[in-house]
Amino acid sequence: MEANMNEFLEALEARTPGEAEFHQAVQEVVETVWDAYLANPKYQENKILEKMCEPERTIMFRVPWINDQGEVEINRGYRVEFNSAIGPYKGGLRFHPTVTLSVLKFLGFEQTFKNSLTTLPMGGGKGGSDFNAKGRSDNEIMRFCQSFMTELCKHIGPNTDVPAGDIGVGGREIGYLFGQYKRIRNEFTGVLTGKGLEFGGSLVRPEATGFGTSYFANHVLAAHNDTIKGKRVAISGFGNVAWGAVTKLTELGAKVVTISGPDGYILDEEGFNQEKIDYMLELRATNNDVVAPYAEKFGAKFFAGKKPWEAKVDMAFPSAIQNELNLEDAKQLVANGCKYIIETSNMGCTAEAVTYAVENCVFAPGKAANAGGVAVSGLEMSQNSMRYNWTAEEVDEKLGRIMKDIHDTCVKHGRGADGRINYVKGANVGGFIKVADAMVAQGHV
Numbered sequence: 001m002e003a004n005m006n007e008f009l010e011a012l013e014a015r016t017p018g019e020a021e022f023h024q025a026v027q028e029v030v031e032t033v034w035d036a037y038l039a040n041p042k043y044q045e046n047k048i049l050e051k052m053c054e055p056e057r058t059i060m061f062r063v064p065w066i067n068d069q070g071e072v073e074i075n076r077g078y079r080v081e082f083n084s085a086i087g088p089y090k091g092g093l094r095f096h097p098t099v100t101l102s103v104l105k106f107l108g109f110e111q112t113f114k115n116s117l118t119t120l121p122m123g124g125g126k127g128g129s130d131f132n133a134k135g136r137s138d139n140e141i142m143r144f145c146q147s148f149m150t151e152l153c154k155h156i157g158p159n160t161d162v163p164a165g166d167i168g169v170g171g172r173e174i175g176y177l178f179g180q181y182k183r184i185r186n187e188f189t190g191v192l193t194g195k196g197l198e199f200g201g202s203l204v205r206p207e208a209t210g211f212g213t214s215y216f217a218n219h220v221l222a223a224h225n226d227t228i229k230g231k232r233v234a235i236s237g238f239g240n241v242a243w244g245a246v247t248k249l250t251e252l253g254a255k256v257v258t259i260s261g262p263d264g265y266i267l268d269e270e271g272f273n274q275e276k277i278d279y280m281l282e283l284r285a286t287n288n289d290v291v292a293p294y295a296e297k298f299g300a301k302f303f304a305g306k307k308p309w310e311a312k313v314d315m316a317f318p319s320a321i322q323n324e325l326n327l328e329d330a331k332q333l334v335a336n337g338c339k340y341i342i343e344t345s346n347m348g349c350t351a352e353a354v355t356y357a358v359e360n361c362v363f364a365p366g367k368a369a370n371a372g373g374v375a376v377s378g379l380e381m382s383q384n385s386m387r388y389n390w391t392a393e394e395v396d397e398k399l400g401r402i403m404k405d406i407h408d409t410c411v412k413h414g415r416g417a418d419g420r421i422n423y424v425k426g427a428n429v430g431g432f433i434k435v436a437d438a439m440v441a442q443g444h445v
């Protein structure tokens with residue numbers, strides 16, 4: 001069995017050379033679902049895992065645009081339509097200089113299982129560009145978004161593929177992308193999520209990922225007879241997801257002591273309050289890639305070029321970008337008394353860090369912990385289809401229920417004979433079975 005699994009992974013690597021992030025994401029899933037895969041002969045007859053590892057469609061395109069100096073700039077655009085077995089492709093768009101095909105393939109692959117876990121009918125996809133927004137004017141960002149959508153609009157639609165934001169794509173970019181889609185297609189539909197409230201957005205979507213991860217953390221703590229009250233928390237990043245997590249964790253009684261940016265991290269022993277939380281939004285809107293000004297403004301400490309995992313905390317929430325927490329970081333956290341790592345960025349931890357954390361503390365994987373974002377995107381799609389809006393309380397209540405269901409699924413498939421919950425296995429098996437069964441039912445497509 002072991003030999004077969006290794007052969008499977010070797011064949012995948014040979015077929016997709018150089019796609020390190022994609023291999024990392026696939027390996028984690030394959031290792032944890034292999035028993036479930038072998039247990040059902042239909043999965044093997046239908047080569048379900050092989051199919052799952054090959055995107056249904058990959059679109060790559062040129063994005064030409066004119067900068068404020070009147071020069072032409074060229075970026076590369078992508079949409080990886082990974083799996084539509086249980087619903088239209090759904091997943092964000094990332095604009096960041098680190099974007100490659102491998103990064104978007106890992107994200108689209110993970111998205112398929114995550115979306116399955118949400119209980120909503122959404123397939124998996126991801127897209128984006130290597131565009132770097134740093135130092136760009138608002139007009140440049142609009143022109144870039146318009147050029148990007150001029151091609152993308154041929155491939156998406158409310159019943160086909162529904163993108164949203166991700167790193168570097170927030171409310172402003174979604175507005176420009178939606179405007180261009182509507183202009184070219186002459187259709188007002190729910191083709192994107194994360195829209196402004198005036199044109200079909202859902203209440204609680206901006207908060208959803210950070211709120212959802214906090215609700216998930218609460219269930220993890222309860223399952224370990226523990227409570228969030230008074231917990232010291234390290235968060236990385238200072239974007240949309242970090243903001244939502246700081247807000248809800250603070251409200252639930254935790255003390256968040258760090259946020260971070262590419263320039264280093266902030267240690268604020270006082271914890272956050274509303275003024276500091278509001279300031280995170282201002283910092284992010286500057287497009288300057290720095291958190292250091294927070295330290296000056298609020299008298300906190302700033303550690304240039306360092307990651308927040310050296311701080312002494314009870315819980316860590318990586319919330320920035322993939323592989324931002326490595327084995328050394330995980331060891332340091334655990335040595336300093338950290339009991340919970342709640343992965344909130346996608347693949348925020350390296351494979352070695354995950355293995356170590358699963359054995360030495362409680363580890364929740366991103367595809368379970370951060371699923372609240374895409375879940376509320378699914379609720380935005382439902383509201384758009386109904387041409388009706390739910391209140392913030394209704395959306396938040398549905399989000400809370402979905403996060404509880406995801407936690408229950410993790411426990412169902414992840415609890416071992418010793419009683420410990422392996423959340424990585426639970427999330428992967430739970431997400432896998434639903435997609436696999438749908439694929440078997442739909443034949444060789």
Ligand code: NDP
Nearest residue numbers: 167168209237238239240241261262289320345346370373
């Ligand atoms: P944002 O663009 O709003 O924020 C990302 C933040 O991380 C930025 O502040 C970015 O700074 C910072 N960052 C990038 N690289 C580093 C680094 N090496 N160290 C520290 N900070 C860094 O994106 P989101 O908050 O939306 O996304 C954050 C993570 O959450 C991503 O992994 C995303 O895939 C995931 N996620 C997002 C969801 C959503 O609904 N938005 C849903 C589920 C998961 P800079 O831009 O200056 O590089």
Ligand code: 8G0
Nearest residue numbers: 090091092164165166374377
């Ligand atoms: O709403 C979405 O489809 C979306 C946006 C950004 C990230 C994610 C994710 O689940 O990683 C989903």
